[in-house]
Amino acid sequence: MISKRINKLLTLACCALVTIAGSAQQNTLLPAVGNSYSTFENMVTMPDGRVMGSGNAIDVDSQGNIWVFERCGANTCSGSDLDPIIKFSPQGEPLTSFGAGMFVFPHGIIVDDEDNLWVVDAGVEDGVKGNQIFKFNQRGEILIELGQPGIRGDSPGLFNEPSDLAIGPDGSLYIADGHINPDSNRRIVHLTAEGEFIEAWGSKGNGPLQFECPHSLAVDSQGRIYVGDRTNNRLQILSPDGKLLAIWDHFGRPSGVRIHEDILYVVDSESRSVEGQYGYNPGWHRGIYVGTLDGIITDFIPDPAPHDGTSFPEGISVDDNGVIWGASVGDRKVSKYVKN
Numbered sequence: 001m002i003s004k005r006i007n008k009l010l011t012l013a014c015c016a017l018v019t020i021a022g023s024a025q026q027n028t029l030l031p032a033v034g035n036s037y038s039t040f041e042n043m044v045t046m047p048d049g050r051v052m053g054s055g056n057a058i059d060v061d062s063q064g065n066i067w068v069f070e071r072c073g074a075n076t077c078s079g080s081d082l083d084p085i086i087k088f089s090p091q092g093e094p095l096t097s098f099g100a101g102m103f104v105f106p107h108g109i110i111v112d113d114e115d116n117l118w119v120v121d122a123g124v125e126d127g128v129k130g131n132q133i134f135k136f137n138q139r140g141e142i143l144i145e146l147g148q149p150g151i152r153g154d155s156p157g158l159f160n161e162p163s164d165l166a167i168g169p170d171g172s173l174y175i176a177d178g179h180i181n182p183d184s185n186r187r188i189v190h191l192t193a194e195g196e197f198i199e200a201w202g203s204k205g206n207g208p209l210q211f212e213c214p215h216s217l218a219v220d221s222q223g224r225i226y227v228g229d230r231t232n233n234r235l236q237i238l239s240p241d242g243k244l245l246a247i248w249d250h251f252g253r254p255s256g257v258r259i260h261e262d263i264l265y266v267v268d269s270e271s272r273s274v275e276g277q278y279g280y281n282p283g284w285h286r287g288i289y290v291g292t293l294d295g296i297i298t299d300f301i302p303d304p305a306p307h308d309g310t311s312f313p314e315g316i317s318v319d320d321n322g323v324i325w326g327a328s329v330g331d332r333k334v335s336k337y338v339k340n
Contacts, residue, residue: 044092056315058327064090069109098140104130156197201242228254260318
């Protein structure tokens with residue numbers, strides 16, 4: 001099945017973007033491409049007395065330092081006095097941390113071109129904290145604060161369980177606003193570089209430009225937006241002004257989406273074959289897809305244990321050397337994938 005899709009994509013490679021639809025492969029059948037990456041696990045050492053919490057938020061700054069936004073040694077930061085934002089050296093040794101008491105459910109971290117940190121809190125304690133996005137410098141000083149602590153909404157200036165953030169080539173911000181809870185938003189929010197509201201697109205559903213858990217997103221050099229519409233088991237690709245360009249269903253169930261030097265990286269950490277189980281997407285083998293911006297898959301890093309439900313990164317980033325970094329929710333570790 002996959003080889004037929006690849007042939008179709010190759011035929012349409014002259015096009016900037018293509019729309020793909022097709023049936024799923026068997027769980028044990030890998031995409032008809034190789035894996036040119038080596039895997040290295042447990043890449044960071046936690047500060048003394050601490051254990052790694054669940055997390056899908058990881059990025060690397062211009063000096064090679066690894067930034068992890070983890071869930072306070074558990075799967076939530078509610079009630080914790082631990083710092084969830086941790087900086088590790090390129091060798092994985094802890095350097096500094098901050099953010100204690102500020103967050104509910106850490107869910108995204110982006111290092112911008114000036115090595116500032118944008119973090120996304122997908123959780124909410126009503127009227128207390130959560131539903132916010134912060135920009136920090138590396139000393140932990142707040143530069144920008146978006147949203148209102150603990151306030152849900154879909155109006156300009158409010159979020160409801162945001163999941164991820166991407167920065168466009170012009171510096172503007174794109175927010176995947178919505179997570180898995182039925183009452184959270186299902187939209188993409190476009191803001192200025194300073195966080196001022198411009199517009200929002202999308203609604204709840206499974207049709208074109210509708211979302212069920214817009215879990216991650218990335219922006220290419222032309223400003224096109226690649227949205228991991230996770231619960232709908234697809235990517236939706238939008239123009240910079242929010243028009244639908246394509247729907248791709250051949251990247252599994254996308255939890256994390258990143259673009260580096262116009263190479264597309266998509267991680268499927270959830271596909272499962274058990275009906276009724278969260279992440280139901282029968283016929284797909286979990287792993288990291290690497291491909292071109294016209295949708296051609298060039299590499300696939302398979303989950304070595306695709307049926308246990310806990311072993312693979314949910315969030316990824318790509319550093320300046322093209323190394324893929326992953327943070328996992330289930331087994332709570334940092335991994336990296338280096339091209340051979």
